[in-house]
Amino acid sequence: MGTHRGGDRGRRRDPDPGARRRQRSVSIPASADETATPTPDSGSNVAWSAQARTSLNATDAKLAKRFDQGDEVDRLVALRARAADQLLKEAWAHCVPADAPLALFAVGGYGRGELFPQSDIDLLVLADADAQQACHAQLACFFAMLWDAGLPVSHAVRSAGQCTEAAADQTVLTALIEWRALVADETAQAALAAAISPQQVWPPRDFFVAKREEQRMRHARFGDTSENLEPNIKEGPGGLRDLHTLGWMALRTFGVRELEPLIGLSHVGPDEAAALARERRALGRLRYGLHLVAGRPEERLRFDYQKTLAERLGFPDDQETLGVEKMMQGFYRSAAIVRRISDRLLQRFEEQFDGEALPEPLDDAFALRRGYLAARDPSWPQADISAVFALFAMWASHPEVRGLHSRTARALAEALPQLPPYEAASPAQRGAFMALLRMPRAVETLTRMARLGVLGQWIPAFAQVSGRMQFDLFHVYTVDQHTLMVLRNIAAFSSGRADERFSIAHEVWPRLRKPELLLVAGLFHDIAKGRGGDHSELGAVDARAFCAAHGLSEGDAALVAWLVEQHLRMSVTAQKQDISDPEVIHRFGTLVEDRERLDYLYLLTCADIAGTSPKLWNAWKDRLLADLYFATRRVLREGLEQPVDAEARMHEARESARMLMAVQGFSPGTADELFAIMPAEGFLRFRPEQIAWQASALRNVVPGETRVRVRRISDAGNALEVFVHSPDRSGLFAAILATLDRMGFGIHQARVLDGPHGAIFDTFEVLPADRHASSDPAEVEAVLGAALDGPLDNVRTSRRALPRQLRHFRFAPSIQFGVTPDGKRSLLSLVAPDRPGLLSDVAQVLRAQGVNVHDARIATFGERAEDVFQLTDAGGQPLAEPTQQALRDALRASFET
Incomplete structure (x- = not known):
């Protein structure tokens, strides 16, 4: 193997770690004289590079104009790859003799025939060891001209045997299997194909397992969610890399470069192939536009570029939604579809290698297939949402289930448009949904329903906020993802175990009369965002209608609607008002009115704040809300009609603090001496344990x-x-x-x-x-x-x-x-x-x-x-x-x- 070439000559680097690994593998052989002039006609080299740079810039300008006019991104990246092909062939002909025993291949994304505005150009020169040494000067000339022309080239020079050795790294193999001949005869093409064939390295099943694990680890780096404020279009979950991964698996397993040929083999449905092609174009357009506005290799939709990109893509602002929010919602929805279909296809690839296991019946309707839950009836669900709810009930009853079987998942996806929303459903179907909320693992069920599109079909308002982001730094999740985070926090409260993050939640939870009411309130608390007006008030209307349709009593419906309407009130009171002021507590108690409302509102508030951002919930907010909860509970116990007696409160705080100090060894006289040098207002504003701590700090x-x-x-x-x-x-x-x-x-x-x-x-x-x-x-x-x-x-x-x-x-x-x-x-x-x-x-x-x-x-x-x-x-x-x-x-x- 040759050594890595020193110096970048202006080469731009893909920030993707996988690309960096490929770059470390690229090389041209060392020479005894690295400073020697590659060819005698250096002047023509410089002239060609300048002309090539001008030509490439002109091509990019034309393609950018066509992009802004709405041309298909697939055509644009292919045209840019074709333009690069022409320049590479010209440079090759300029530097390398026609009879030289060398072959030039495009690999990686460029090998697919795609070249985005700021993407690397990955190349392989195939030559045996003697040819590498003999043609060193010509290759140095070739790559120097490309770099001087501004072409971001990553390259490797290898023999067929060296390709086999390098392909032991599956990342290198991934780039090589997408080879495309630029200047190579049939013999060279056959040699490369043989060198990296499954008989030489990485049999299809091993390759599949490695790529699936690589994808799992890559998703984990992004928190296993695409709903980040600055998502990565290429590497993030549901991004272009997931689509590439499916393509690589298809290429290694079946020898096809596209998914469409797999339709005839029943590995991919026509609807799935069409959906993936649609979302690939949508993601590709975002990536192409991002490269244009960033002017550098950038794969993250950073705040620096989001607004500019949204304007360039033609997303207008309106009174209810910013254009950038519309653009980002489109991205999140595309990523969700890619993940949903990708999960199904990965499972089918697994079955291709391991075979389809015999079903293990669970009941008359469902069975397990290799640990996946499957409907036994091939015609399931026949647009019957009761059958769909039965599937989720069975899933919740069997924690060992690995997931949904791919055929059942596809049948569910195909049936979604025919499933009725709750307004059009029967009372029995609505009752089945409420039964899911009363089952163990209800939040896990709702999360699965949301991911598979069922929840949005059942509650159309939820579909409207699916993928909806807010262009700020406070809400770090999309509305639907935030809602699911809130529900997960509620599920954590139900465990009955003390949680150091929520000091009293485990004490409050057992007092809830109907815990499912809190889930419904959490589901609806932000459901009206983006409609204009007060989302709390609009969401309360939606929540009341939902409760009435699902047979909840008037009292229960009123409680849920009140929680949705007032879900911000406790947070605002605690964080923006002086909750040590008895008048503030009295006003809040008047709003709450009774202990039941306080219990529900406290838990919803904790879940909401903690579900807004991982950094937002902290020990200070925990104590603040707990203080407000206990102070309000006391006011409700004593009666709202009782006037606030500040002197009595101060006396009670003093006595409680004195008792705490006695435990620490302070005599009553010493405690009183310390209290005497403290401000009287502190006995009204601070808790007894704070007073005792401050007093002990003043000793001597x-x-x-x-x-x-x-x-x-x-x-x-x-x-x-x-x-x-x-x-x-x-x-x-x-x-x-x-x-x-x-x-x-x-x-x-x-x-x-x-x-x-x-x-x-x-x-x-x-x-x-x-x-x-x-x-x-x-x-x-x-x-x-x-x-x-x-x-x-x-x-x-x-x-x-x-x-x-x-x-x-x-x-x-x-x-x-x-x-x-x-x-x-x-x-x-x-x-x-x-x-x-x-x-x-x-x-x-x-x-x-x-x-x-x-x-x-x-x-x-x-x-x-x-x-x-x-x-x-x-x-x-x-x-x-x-x-x-x-x-x-x-x-x-x-x-x-």
Whole structure:
């Protein structure tokens, strides 16, 4: 084997790891004189390369114009491959003598006759060892001319025997089996075919097993879902690589380059072949357009390109849906179809090698075939949705089932258009669906129904949100995928086991009267997204109609509709309002009205937040919602007609904290001494265990001392609670925020209380915002304490680059002022594009304006920061209009820098 050629000569590289492996295998033989001039006529080489570059650019421009005019992408990639063929043959003729014992082949995607605008050109030169050495200079000339022309060539120079050796790597074989002769006689073609034949390397079954495992691992790299915010068109699940994999298997097993010939062999149905061809064209058009707008080898639909690509493909914005959302919905739906059909075909390939096993009857209607669930009647399901529901019931009853048998899956797909939606179904059929929701593994059943298209057929509104994305950083899944994630979280609650992520869910779940009602609410909570109007209200209408049609009582239907309509209320209350304020709890309790609604709403809220993004749920939100749940449950127990007695609440908190401190060894007298130096408001705003923790932190505190204490909010996760007791100084709040920001923490809540003798009692709940942040409480204490012991003017906000994704979601900030219900403080509501250091910069502005901060509710929703501050002026009064305007102007100026 030759050594790898040094130097790229401007060659572009495919970011695909498989392509990188192929590139490492490419080589031309080493020469004793690498610097020798390849041919005597270097001037003509340079001229040809310049002319070829011009020709290729002109071809690309023409093809881009035809693309924008709507030409079929299959024709465009074939024309571009043909243009490359011509240039390669010209360069070969220019450098390699006609009688040289060399042959040139296109391999890989180029071998298929496809060449996208930024794709590599994979080549193989076939020659024996002597010819490789003798023709080294000519080959060096050939490849140098191609690189100088701007052709992104990846190449290998091998003998037939070396091809056999290299093909031991199935990735190399995959590229070689798609060979296409460019300059090669019949003898060379036969030699290559023989060198990589199944008799030499990788028999069909072994190749199938290897490629199937490769696909499984590739899917796992993407979380086994195509519903990512920035999906990979080529490599992701349901992408073009899945289609290529089917083609490779067909080529190795049956010797055919397309799936259509397999129709006659009953391995592929005509409808399946047509669907895959349609989705291949759709995905190919996305990929071609992405290469054009990116201007570089790019396979991910990154935010950098999504809007530009949607505009180029002609997806317009309207009042309800952005064009980019329409484009992405099309991609997600294409990927889902590819995955669905691919699963069936892979199973048929397996049966081709292993044979079809005898059925193992389960009952009169269903049997197992090699572990796959199959309908026994060849005419199943005959457009009878009851028979379809019976299939899913049987599936749920047999956890050992590997999946749906390919013939049954195909029969189901063909029957889908004839299956009735629930509005047109019989009462018995609707009852069968509800029976599935009451069975064990109901969520797994709903997930299977969604993946196979049955759920969208039964509930047409669900089909409308299938693949629907929202162009923001908050919703990381499509609506249907998010819905299924919410249902999975609900299923986790039903296990009865304590889950460290959801501290009280396992206690609340057993109190649900009818758990299936929570599943229905979860199924419908976002089902009206994209229609315009309030999706919660529209979804509640849909949910009520569904419940009525399925025979639920009026009370149950009203509960489900209420949950859908109010599914955001608990989250908003917990994250944007002061839930330590009895008035806030009373208002929320008035909305909820009873304990049953509270139980259902709490679980739906937890499942919804955790199902929106893997990063969104954390220990802080868990505790926040649990606090709101318990506070509301108490209000409901005591009666909504009872007036809020703040003094009684403070007394009760003091007594509970004293009992906790007694367990820690504090005498009642010592506890009272510590309580005396703490702000009275804290006994209303904090939980007893927080009060006890803060009090114990003040033991032996010296007047004028700054004391910092940090602890984990829970044993699980890395959320921290930070307590700062210090003499009040100008800029203290801003210095704390700046230090925490520099340490890599995001602040989610800040409570600032004034204690006796000019001391402050500040509490922050924080989470690491980047990978450099330490979650070690002792380290945070030391760093923050050292910063506050020094001059506060030296504490500055760190400047960090804006993350790439945030650059594409900029909008005008909103700054609004209000007043707290008691009229004693001003409320500043700030909605702005999130960025590193935003909160710290806001704190610096507040400091410069001489404004006191008493409370801060910090919430980040993807690219949006939505913060609420309670403020007073230097005299402790609400901000006057001139002060508000000055603060508004200063904040806007800080956002523009």
